[in-house]
Amino acid sequence: MKKIKENEMKNIIHTNICILLTIIIVLIFAIFYKYVAYKKDVQTSLETGANVEELYNTISDEKTDNKPENKKEKDIDSSTSDWELLLVNKNHKVPESYSMELEEIETTHKVDKRIAEALNQMLNDARNEGLSPIICSSYRTNAKQKQLYNNKAKEYKRLGYSNDEAEKLASYWVAVPGTGEHETGLAVDIVSESYQILDEKQEETEVQKWLMENSYKYGFTLRYPTDKKEITMINYEPWHYRYVGIENATYMKEHDMCLEEYIDYLKQFEEEEYQELI
Numbered sequence: 001m002k003k004i005k006e007n008e009m010k011n012i013i014h015t016n017i018c019i020l021l022t023i024i025i026v027l028i029f030a031i032f033y034k035y036v037a038y039k040k041d042v043q044t045s046l047e048t049g050a051n052v053e054e055l056y057n058t059i060s061d062e063k064t065d066n067k068p069e070n071k072k073e074k075d076i077d078s079s080t081s082d083w084e085l086l087l088v089n090k091n092h093k094v095p096e097s098y099s100m101e102l103e104e105i106e107t108t109h110k111v112d113k114r115i116a117e118a119l120n121q122m123l124n125d126a127r128n129e130g131l132s133p134i135i136c137s138s139y140r141t142n143a144k145q146k147q148l149y150n151n152k153a154k155e156y157k158r159l160g161y162s163n164d165e166a167e168k169l170a171s172y173w174v175a176v177p178g179t180g181e182h183e184t185g186l187a188v189d190i191v192s193e194s195y196q197i198l199d200e201k202q203e204e205t206e207v208q209k210w211l212m213e214n215s216y217k218y219g220f221t222l223r224y225p226t227d228k229k230e231i232t233m234i235n236y237e238p239w240h241y242r243y244v245g246i247e248n249a250t251y252m253k254e255h256d257m258c259l260e261e262y263i264d265y266l267k268q269f270e271e272e273e274y275q276e277l278i
């Protein structure tokens, strides 16, 4: 009896040891499996990290490579030193050495010879459309400009303004001598035969409507638009056309730029080119 019990006990202990060993083995396997899985994760994350870094480097390289492409490209082949882009305004006087060959146009006017053909073409085409444009002002000598300016200033003085005030007010209507485009021979004032007064109503004439729409095709730009007064520092003049060349006039019209803005636009590329050279 005692022997049987002893055997039973042994069996139970043996069974328990077996179970315990099995559990230990399973646990060892589980821990080993977890460890392997963990190592694998670490490896994967390292590889992913490497890939991210690699990808980042690729993007950075692309960024570096793309930089010149992303830079604003000059999209017109013009230079501020081109004769037709001569800037003349309150801050830019006609150069003292400036000279041009004049050509008579419309029997009583003179313009820079280089713009005569384009101007004639524009006037002829307008006339072929049944319109009657007439040039009322073209090339002016410095002396003539002085006379016009002084007359305008006198008008304001008569109205009671001081000398300084009168001259300042006059400069919004008539360019200070040396700062007017008429002295360059590159500008003309064109009015409608049926309405020859130089005021804002000029824009309502069929001639001005046609010129504002078509002058760029001949290389002319309305030099003092009403919405650019702050930049040109000249009142709205819906009659003053300035030759700048067909390409430039087209670009200015498409991008709604007055001459000052266009010159600034071109200058930024020229400054960059200069910086690259030095």
Ligand SMILES: [Zn+2]
Binding pocket: 137, 182, 187, 188, 189, 239, 240, 241
């Ligand atoms: Zn004018």
